[in-house]
Amino acid sequence: MSELIEINIINSIAIFFASVIPIYLSFKLKGNLQKLTILVGIFAIVHAVYHTTEVFGFEEIAENIIEPLSVLVLVVFGFWYLRIRSVRRTVA
Secondary structure, three states: OOHHHHHHHHHHHHHHHHHHHHHHHHHHOOOHHHHHHHHHHHHHHHHHHHHHHHHOOOHHHHHHHHHHHHHHHHHHHHHHHHHHHHHHHHHO
16 A cells, blocks of 8 residues: 555645534534535545545546645635635624
């Protein structure tokens, strides 16, 4: 087994476990924080799927579909965060 496959397996497992925290928090939180933690959880899961598809040899799918999807989720997270932040500044 090559080192790259081993690293992708470790990354995939670690990221799946790390995604549990924001998913759990999204059930406990309400409002905008809930939406932000849901987006972080979705990003973590999509990124773990990216590493998993790399392990199984689907580099084309991983690079051309799943990786841009994870970037899109991060961009949405950033826009949502900025929206919340700008609303708080106008209210305060």
